[in-house]
Every structure is written in structure tokens, then in C-alpha cells.
Amino acid sequence: xxxxxxxxxxxxxxxxxxxxxxxxxxxxxxxxxxxxxxxxxxxxxxxxxxxxxxxxxxxxxxxxxxxxxxxxxxxxxxxxxxxxxxxxxxxxxxxxxxxxxxxxxxxxxxxxxxxxxxxxxxxxxxxxxxxxxxxxxxxxxxxxxxxxxxxxxxxxxxxxxxxxxxxxxxxxxxxxxxxxxxxxxxxxxxxxxxxxxxxxxxxxxxxxxxxxxxxxxxxxxxxxxxxxxxxxxxxxxxxxxxxxxxxxxxxxxxxxxxxxxxxxxxxxxxxxxxxxxxxxxxxxxxxxxxxxxxxxxxxxxxxxxxxxxxxxxxxxxxxxxxxxxxxxxxxxxxxxxxxxxxxxxxxxxxxxxxxxxxxxxxxxxxxxxxxxxxxxxxxxxxxxxxxxxxxxxxxxxxxxxxxxxxxxxxxxxxxxxxxxxxxxxxxxxxxxxxxxxxxxxxxxxxxxxxxxxxxxxxxxxxxxxxxxxxxxxxx
Amino acid sequence: xxxxxxxxxxxxxxxxxxxxxxxxxxxxxxxxxxxxxxxxxxxxxxxxxxxxxxxxxxxxxxxxxxxxxxxxxxxxxxxxxxxxxxxxxxxxxxxxxxxxxxxxxxxxxxxxxxxxxxxxxxxxxxxxxxxxxxxxxxxxxxxxxxxxxxxxxxxxxxxxxxxxxxxxxxxxxxxxxxxxxxxxxxxxxxxxxxxxxxxxxxxxxxxxxxxxxxxxxxxxxxxxxxxxxxxxxxxxxxxxxxxxxxxxxxxxxxxxxxxxxxxxxxxxxxxxxxxxxxxxxxxxxxxxxxxxxxxxxxxxxxxxxxxxxxxxxxxxxxxxxxxxxxxxxxxxxxxxxxxxxxxxxxxxxxxxxxxxxxxxxxxxxxxxxxxxxxxxxxxxxxxxxxxxxxxxxxxxxxxxxxxxxxxxxxxxxxxxxxxxxxxxxxxxxxxxxxxxxxxxxxxxxxxxxxxxxxxxxxxxxxxxxxxxxxxxxxx
Numbered sequence: 001x002x003x004x005x006x007x008x009x010x011x012x013x014x015x016x017x018x019x020x021x022x023x024x025x026x027x028x029x030x031x032x033x034x035x036x037x038x039x040x041x042x043x044x045x046x047x048x049x050x051x052x053x054x055x056x057x058x059x060x061x062x063x064x065x066x067x068x069x070x071x072x073x074x075x076x077x078x079x080x081x082x083x084x085x086x087x088x089x090x091x092x093x094x095x096x097x098x099x100x101x102x103x104x105x106x107x108x109x110x111x112x113x114x115x116x117x118x119x120x121x122x123x124x125x126x127x128x129x130x131x132x133x134x135x136x137x138x139x140x141x142x143x144x145x146x147x148x149x150x151x152x153x154x155x156x157x158x159x160x161x162x163x164x165x166x167x168x169x170x171x172x173x174x175x176x177x178x179x180x181x182x183x184x185x186x187x188x189x190x191x192x193x194x195x196x197x198x199x200x201x202x203x204x205x206x207x208x209x210x211x212x213x214x215x216x217x218x219x220x221x222x223x224x225x226x227x228x229x230x231x232x233x234x235x236x237x238x239x240x241x242x243x244x245x246x247x248x249x250x251x252x253x254x255x256x257x258x259x260x261x262x263x264x265x266x267x268x269x270x271x272x273x274x275x276x277x278x279x280x281x282x283x284x285x286x287x288x289x290x291x292x293x294x295x296x297x298x299x300x301x302x303x304x305x306x307x308x309x310x311x312x313x314x315x316x317x318x319x320x321x322x323x324x325x326x327x328x329x330x331x332x333x334x335x336x337x338x339x340x341x342x343x344x345x346x347x348x349x350x351x352x353x354x355x356x357x358x359x360x361x362x363x364x365x366x367x368x369x370x371x372x373x374x375x376x377x378x379x380x381x382x383x384x385x386x387x388x389x390x391x392x393x394x395x396x397x398x399x400x401x402x403x404x405x406x407x408x409x410x411x412x413x414x415x416x417x418x419x420x421x422x423x424x425x426x427x428x429x430x431x432x433x434x435x436x437x438x439x440x441x442x443x444x445x446x447x448x449x450x451x452x453x454x455x456x457x458x459x460x461x462x463x464x465x466x467x468x469x470x471x472x473x474x475x
Numbered sequence: 476x477x478x479x480x481x482x483x484x485x486x487x488x489x490x491x492x493x494x495x496x497x498x499x500x501x502x503x504x505x506x507x508x509x510x511x512x513x514x515x516x517x518x519x520x521x522x523x524x525x526x527x528x529x530x531x532x533x534x535x536x537x538x539x540x541x542x543x544x545x546x547x548x549x550x551x552x553x554x555x556x557x558x559x560x561x562x563x564x565x566x567x568x569x570x571x572x573x574x575x576x577x578x579x580x581x582x583x584x585x586x587x588x589x590x591x592x593x594x595x596x597x598x599x600x601x602x603x604x605x606x607x608x609x610x611x612x613x614x615x616x617x618x619x620x621x622x623x624x625x626x627x628x629x630x631x632x633x634x635x636x637x638x639x640x641x642x643x644x645x646x647x648x649x650x651x652x653x654x655x656x657x658x659x660x661x662x663x664x665x666x667x668x669x670x671x672x673x674x675x676x677x678x679x680x681x682x683x684x685x686x687x688x689x690x691x692x693x694x695x696x697x698x699x700x701x702x703x704x705x706x707x708x709x710x711x712x713x714x715x716x717x718x719x720x721x722x723x724x725x726x727x728x729x730x731x732x733x734x735x736x737x738x739x740x741x742x743x744x745x746x747x748x749x750x751x752x753x754x755x756x757x758x759x760x761x762x763x764x765x766x767x768x769x770x771x772x773x774x775x776x777x778x779x780x781x782x783x784x785x786x787x788x789x790x791x792x793x794x795x796x797x798x799x800x801x802x803x804x805x806x807x808x809x810x811x812x813x814x815x816x817x818x819x820x821x822x823x824x825x826x827x828x829x830x831x832x833x834x835x836x837x838x839x840x841x842x843x844x845x846x847x848x849x850x851x852x853x854x855x856x857x858x859x860x861x862x863x864x865x866x867x868x869x870x871x872x873x874x875x876x877x878x879x880x881x882x883x884x885x886x887x888x889x890x891x892x893x894x895x896x897x898x899x900x901x902x903x904x905x906x907x908x909x910x911x912x913x914x915x916x917x918x919x920x921x922x923x924x925x926x927x928x929x930x931x932x933x934x935x936x937x938x939x940x941x942x943x944x945x946x947x948x949x950x
Contacts (some may be wrong), residue, residue, distance in 0.1 A: 009698065014638045017640065018637075021631060021705070022630070022904070022907045027898070032533060035899055036931050036934060036938065037901050038923060038925075038927060038932075038935055038939075039903035039921065040901075040923060041862060042774070042926050043773070043925050044926045044927075047828075047829055049772055050772075050773070052530070052531050053530045055529070056528075057525060058524055058525070065898070072603075076894045082594055091772075091773035093775070127799050127800075128800060130797065130799070130800045131800065133801075134798040143488070143618075155498050156796065159493070160797040160798065162493075163492045163794075163797065164489055165489060165492065165813060219639050256587070293625055295518045297525075297566075298520075298523040300804025301566060301803065301805065302602075302799065302801065302802070303802065322634050322638065323635065325602075327777070331803050331805050332811055338525075349526060354522055357519065359518070360734065387516060387518070425513060426510055426512050426513060426514040427513050432496075432497045432498055439601075445513065446774065448513065448515060450518050451512075451515075451518060451521075457513075460513055
């Protein structure tokens with residue numbers, strides 16, 4: 001289905017100009033013990049001030065697992081585990097695609113969770129998906145060119161594109177993500193006169209979409225990939241919430257029984273239950289997937305990875321070499337140390353714990369919404385993944401919408417935002433996430449259940465409901 | 476002298492478009508204990524898998540100082556030192572300018588070493604100076620605009636600019652760095668027809684210049700800053716080798732006596748002996764200085780900082796927010812932990828140790844060059860700072876220069892590079908660092924003494940001398 005072609009013609013002017021650095025060609029001699037390596041600009045490893053770094057984990061789960069403690073020495077001869085990355089290596093220049101041992105673990109991890117269609121895929125580390133998205137924009141787009149984004153999207157993603165002078169075009173969504181039928185229609189009827197240059201890049205957050213919380217339907221995924229091939233564009237699949245795909249609303253926590261083959265059970269009960277990556281349909285080499293540990297470990301790690309066709313990642317790497325150089329060595333060696341001690345099965349158990357934890361939080365949040373938010377004006381989506389829920393309000397039912405607010409949804413939104421604040425609740429305005437600022441047809445607020453404890457959540461939603469009652473004169 | 480004006484008119488189109496994110500405005504409510512903070516997209520800190528990270532240093536010096544051990548807990552209530560940054564904070568979103576405690580230490584450090592002229596300077600963290608330079612280019616330059624660089628320069632710096640479609644113009648240098656007289660002449664006679672748009676940015680590596688090893692003369696610094704004001708451009712002072720300013724060639728190591736006031740002695744014998752930053756003359760707010768721990772700690776930390784006018788750093792911050800977001804939290808909390816335990820005086824002692832270590836390496840390297848490299852064809856500069864030395868060869872004395880190599884310096888260079896390699900020495904070709912590729916008037920190779928042990932150094936330089944003997948038929 002479809003012919004395998006490359007997309008080099010879609011690269012930006014800057015990516016086309018950028019070449020691998022000649023000095024990089026010298027690195028192949030670095031491990032030659034007979035070579036006197038005078039040519040490199042590496043500072044003396046003898047003068048790195050760290051003897052070692054250590055880390056201690058929290059318990060993996062409530063099954064009495066001991067905490068994990070790891071100590072990574074500077075010297076390769078003093079490693080606790082063969083697959084650790086010694087500090088002398090982790091903190092030196094070089095390996096700018098990522099430390100090989102970490103890359104190997106991540107590739108194996110990817111292969112467990114994704115049946116990648118291409119046989120020439122690769123994986124390189126990033127400094128997190130925000131950095132990677134900025135880099136992908138630089139890789140493909142010249143100022144004035146067109147990027148497709150979901151009609152609401154992560155505000156930083158659209159801000160990055162707008163500042164680069166790109167033409168950001170919104171794709172219609174429903175509760176199952178991008179309306180691929182509408183997208184096909186838009187592409188088929190694309191008018192460069194009124195809509196700008198034909199799109200080069202499509203950006204999607206398929207799971208637990210930020211801000212709407214919705215998840216792209218499985219049936220739409222092959223269609224999306226096919227459209228990329230048919231209409232000649234590249235898809236950036238930004239999927240930080242992949243492992244926050246939750247249990248069904250109201251279901252109990254998913255617990256692993258004691259007497260099972262852990263790997264087998266996790267395969268059937270975790271891996272097989274998750275949605276698929278677009279990479280699974282990408283025979284065409286048009287998808288770059290962005291993952292990160294920001295939601296599975298912590299955002300401050302600034303460690304993520306891009307997966308996609310090797311030749312495209314080579315171009316991404318060329319950009320990294322002259323910008324961020326490499327992902328932080330502390331993050332790489334510490335997280336690799338945790339991965340190697342957990343192993344793939346241990347990491348899957350952590351991901352299961354995460355799934356249960358977020359499911360519980362979401363369930364409680366939604367139960368409070370159902371209890372306190374007036375159904376006559378509020379619609380709440382039911383997120384199947386991620387950290388976010390949206391409260392949609394029927395602005396037409398606000399008694400002063402057409403008078404005090406001149407039928408301007410954004411004016412009413414700003415008013416309500418302030419009212420919420422005055423009552424002690426901070427919600428994010430949907431307008432902050434809008435790709436097309438002229439489309440003022442929805443009044444909604446984004447909330448997150450990720451890091452709010454139950455007491456505060458109960459109080460917050462109750463207060464929210466009370467402000468809405470008052471504002472919409474529902475008493 | 477000169478009027479204080481801002482340089483907002485020099486910002487790139489992208490920097491002018493880029494606004495602070497509206498969602499960032501919510502962060503001011505984050506610490507309000509009465510606010511139910513539903514609006515932020517922060518994952519649950521409860522689910523960060525780390526209880527703590529620890530580090531152990533090497534001994535600070537040979538005066539019997541104990542090694543430093545630090546353990547940074549996730550919980551602010553369990554900190555060993557008040558000024559540590561707990562993991563829960565270091566690994567969460569937020570504080571994208573840098574962790575406040577680290578920023579405070581760095582600002583104090585800057586104030587010890589630099590008498591900054593401006594009274595409205597600020598400091599924000601970067602992911603190292605390569606990232607910061609890329610960001611500065613994005614901040615000021617549109618494709619086609621002009622950047623001034625030293626005629627040889629760090630290859631990544633010119634590659635970043637070239638790929639962005641910039642017009643890279645070489646500034647003439649001598650052994651004291653940029654020839655400010657020639658620069659003034661070039662600016663005065665700038666012809667946009669033949670030379671491109673008038674320069675917006677000047678890039679300099681003032682100490683231990685990469686690749687030439689030379690250091691900008693103190694007398695030229697005020698002139699350079701004055702030219703920026705007079706001719707309306709911004710200077711990026713990339714100074715990673717500042718603390719690799721070495722002792723005089725042949726001098727013994729600089730040892731702190733036992734019975735002195737440490738701070739006072741270090742002030743007089745270290746701080747006061749170092750060259751000044753261009754910031755010391757920058758009444759005009761036209762200098763951004765880039766520092767990093769890549770040479771004082773280790774490159775893999777990917778931690779640096781930019782110092783300059785606050786309003787310019789705000790624009791840099793806006794770019795960081797939609798690209799790298801923040802510097803890695805592990806790097807920040809570990810390096811802050813080391814700084815806080817060392818204190819400013821302890822860190823100065825480390826910098827003294829570094830100075831002595833590099834001085835010894837350089838002295839040995841130069842003694843070998845003097846011993847083995849034929850003076851009739853080789854000229855060696857004497858680096859006062861940094862990691863690099865250059866071997867200049869008189870190509871006119873190569874017997875086959877005009878015949879086999881058609882009087883092409885680069886062809887001869889490639890030939891010699893391969894001959895060196897075959898003999899087991901890797902030197903970097905000067906052509907890799909050339910800003911203007913048409914200026915083939917120098918045959919030189921960059922070497923580094925930073926990370927080569929004495930045995931290998933002796934053998935390498937001896938081999939180098941022997942290849943040169945053979946090639947130039949000096950026997």
C-alpha cells in the first residue's frame with residue numbers, strides 16, 4: 001500500500017543547508033587505543049569533580065518490593081551493573097544521539113509496546129517533547145509555510161509555530177480526536193490563495209489530548225497516515241500521555257495477581273490494552289513520534305526521544321549538534337540506571353501503577369463534577385487518558401451574554417475566569433489553546449486532576465459549581 | 476559615554492512575534508495555599524519515582540580536604556542544607572529561568588568575578604553555550620542578515636549560523652584576538668551591496684579562543700563594546716574558557732599558603748589576575764555573556780547561563796519556554812548541591828586547581844612542540860588560556876605545494892591530515908573552523924592538551940614532528 005518514498009523535499013531550507021560537522025567525522029577514531037587524539041575539544045575527564053552519583057527510588061508497588069538504590073561511579077571499572085553509563089562517559093562530549101545503553105533499552109521498550117511498520121526506524125534522545133517539537137518545526141518549515149494542528153492544542157506548540165512565522169491551520173476535532181473525514185475534505189479542497197501554502201506538517205496529541213482530554217479513535221489512525229502519504233506531508237505524533245491511558249471509568253484498580261507470569265500478564269493486561277502508535281501504519285516513513293519521561297518519571301528530567309525514519313532523525317541530530325548538543329548526562333545516566341535495575345518488566349509494573357493512580361484521580365474528579373456542576377449548562381468530557389478534563393459551558397444560557405458581554409464568548413470567558421479566581425479556583429481558559437483565534441464558538445475551561453489531592457479537588461469543584469450557579473442564575 | 480538605549484529594534488521577526496504564554500501568567504497563583512490550582516498541566520509529584528539523589532565529589536585539592544557528599548531528598552522538609560533544591564521542585568515544571576537558589580549562587584559568583592557596568596542585568600540558565608548561541612541567533616537574526624565572527628571560530632557556532640541562512644562575515648584576528656582597528660575600518664566602510672546587510676550580531680570567544688587558543692587583549696575590549704554602541708549591534712561573548720586562564724608559561728603551580736585568609740588570597744591571586752568580561756564596559760546594554768560549567772565541571776551537565784540586560788533575557792526566556800523549557804532538573808539540583816556545600820570560596824579553590832592542572836598540561840605540550848617540531852616550517856602559538864594550541868605550517872616550504880597540490884592550501888592540508896592519521900595522530904584541520912571558506916591562506920592544525928596524558932602527548936608530538944620532517948624533506 002503506497003510506495004516508500006523519502007520526504008527530503010519537505011525539509012526546511014535550514015535543514016537542507018545544515019551538514020554533519022567535519023569534526024564529527026573524527027569521533028570514529030576516538031576509541032582507537034593507538035591513536036593520539038589531539039584533535040578533539042574535550043576537557044579533561046580527570047577534572048570532572050564527581051566521583052559518583054546515586055539515586056534511591058520509591059517502592060515500585062505495594063507488593064513489598066524493596067526500593068531500588070543505584071550508585072553510578074565515574075569509572076567504568078567500578079560499575080554496579082554492566083549496563084550502567086559511567087559518569088566519565090555520561091558527562092563527556094560525544095554520543096549526542098544518546099548514550100548507547102540507554103538507546104538500547106528504549107528501543108527494546110518501544111518494540112514491546114509498538115509494532116513499528118518501518119524496518120529502518122531509529123530512536124534518538126531529545127530534551128523533552130517541547131524541545132523536539134521546536135526542532136521538528138525548524139527541520140521542516142520555512143517562515144510562511146503551513147502546519148496543521150488540532151483546533152485546540154498545547155499552547156506552547158502553537159506559540160512555537162506562530163513565532164516562527166508559520167501559518168497555523170486548525171483541524172476540526174470531536175470527542176474522538178481529529179475528524180479525518182473533515183481533514184480529507186480540507187486537503188482535497190485546499191486553496192493556496194485563501195489558506196496559504198499546502199501543509200507540510202501535521203501535529204497531533206493522540207492520547208489524552210491537551211487541553212481537551214480526548215483520545216484519537218483507533219479507526220482514524222490508518223486514515224491519518226494514509227492522508228499523509230496521499231497529500232505529501234509529515235505527521236508529528238506527540239504522545240506524552242501514552243502511558244496515562246486509564247482504566248474504564250468506575251472500574252477498580254488493575255492489580256496483577258500474585259501467581260502469574262508477570263511479563264505475560266503485563267503483556268495481556270497492559271500492553272495489549274493500549275492504543276496503537278501511528279508508526280504501526282507508517283509504511284511510508286512520514287511519522288515522527290515524540291515520547292518523553294515527563295509524565296512517567298518527571299518533567300524536570302528534560303529527557304525524551306524521537307522515533308522515526310533513520311534518515312530524518314539524522315537531520316534532527318544535525319540540528320541537535322549545533323543547538324542542545326545532547327540530552328543532560330545526569331538525566332541519562334540516572335534514568336538509565338533506574339531502567340536497568342527495573343528491567344522492562346519492572347518498568348511496566350511502574351507504568352501499571354501510574355495507570356491506576358491516574359484512573360483513581362480522574363474517577364474522583366469526574367464524580368465531583370457530576371455532583372456539583374449543573375448539567376443544564378455544563379458538559380464534561382470523560383477523558384480516557386491523560387491529565388485533563390474540559391468543562392464546556394453553554395454561553396447562550398448566560399443571562400448577560402448578549403448584553404454585558406456583547407455576545408463575545410472570550411469576554412464572558414475572561415469574566416468567568418476572574419470570578420473563579422476570586423473564589424479560589426484556577427482553571428485554564430480554552431482560548432489560550434486555540435489555534436485559530438477568530439473561532440470564538442466555544443466557552444470552555446481546562447482542568448487537571450493530575451496533581452490535586454482529593455480534599456482540594458472536592459472543594460475546588462464545589463466552588464466552581466457554586467460560581468456557575470450564581471453566574472448563570474440557576475438558583 | 477554613549478546613551479543608554481535598548482536594542483529591541485535588532486530583534487528577529489520571530490522574537491518580535493513571540494509573546495509570553497498566557498498560561499505562564501497563572502504561575503503566580505501556584506504558591507497561594509488557598510487556591511485550588513486546577514489549571515496547570517503538571518503531573519503528580521507523588522508519582523515521581525525518586526526518593527533522593529546523592530553525589531560524592533573528588534577531593535577539592537591536595538590539602539587534605541574531605542570529599543563532599545550530598546543527598547538531595549524529594550521533600551523540602553528533609554533537606555540536608557537549606558539552600559538545596561528538593562527533587563520535587565527540581566523535577567517539576569516551573570522555574571524555567573532556573574532554580575532560584577542556583578540563580579542566587581551564580582549571581583553572587585558573577586559579582587565576585589565581574590564588575591558589571593549595567594545596573595539592570597540578570598542571569599538565566601541555559602543548556603550550555605551551544606544551545607545559548609543557537610538561541611541568540613534565533614533571537615536577533617532573520618535569514619539573510621549578517622553576523623560577524625572571528626576569522627576562525629568554533630565550527631558549531633558558524634555551522635549554526637550558516638544553516639540559519641545567515642551571512643557570516645569573518646573579522647580579522649591576530650595573536651591578541653579581534654583586530655579592533657580592522658573591525659572599525661570594516662564597519663566604517665561597510666558596503667551593503669557587496670557585503671550584505673549591516674551586521675546585527677558579533678560573536679567572540681575572548682579567552683582561549685577555539686581553535687586558535689589566543690586571548691583578546693584587554694585594551695581591545697572597551698573599543699569593541701564602544702563599536703557595538705556606535706554601529707548598533709549586539710555582542711555575544713561566549714566565554715567557556717574563562718576559568719582556564721593559566722599561569723605564565725613555565726611558572727610553578729599557584730599554591731595557596733596555609734596561613735592566609737583564603738577569600739582574600741583567592742581574590743588577589745585568582746580573581747584579580749583574570750581578564751575582564753566585556754560586560755564591565757557595557758553601559759549600553761549590548762553584551763550578552765555566555766558561561767557554562769562544561770569546562771569547570773563537565774560538558775554532559777548541559778548547564779550554562781546567559782548574563783545580560785534583563786529585558787533581552789526575557790526574550791531569550793520566551794524562546795526557552797517553547798523549546799528546551801528549562802535546564803535539566805538533575806543537573807540543577809546536583810550542581811547547586813555542590814556549589815552550596817563548596818560555597819564561593821570552595822568553588823574558587825576548585826577553579827584554582829583547574830588553572831594549575833591546565834597550566835601543567837599546556838607547559839608540557841609546548842615543551843614537546845619546541846623539542847620535536849621543526850622551527851623552520853612550524854610556528855606554535857603560546858595559549859594563555861583554554862584547551863587549544865595551533866601548529867601553523869609554512870606551506871610554501873612544502874616541496875610539492877605548487878606541483879602535486881596545485882598551490883591549494885586545503886589540498887595540502889587534507890594530505891597532511893591523512894598522513895598524520897596514518898602515523899596515529901589525530902589533529903583537527905584549521906579549515907573546519909574557517910568562517911570564510913574562500914580564505915585559503917593559512918595551513919594550520921588545531922591540537923588540544925586538555926585530555927591527553929603526558930606519555931601519549933610526548934609520543935604524539937614526536938610522531939607529528941617526524942611526519943613534518945618527512946613531508947617537508949627536512950632530513
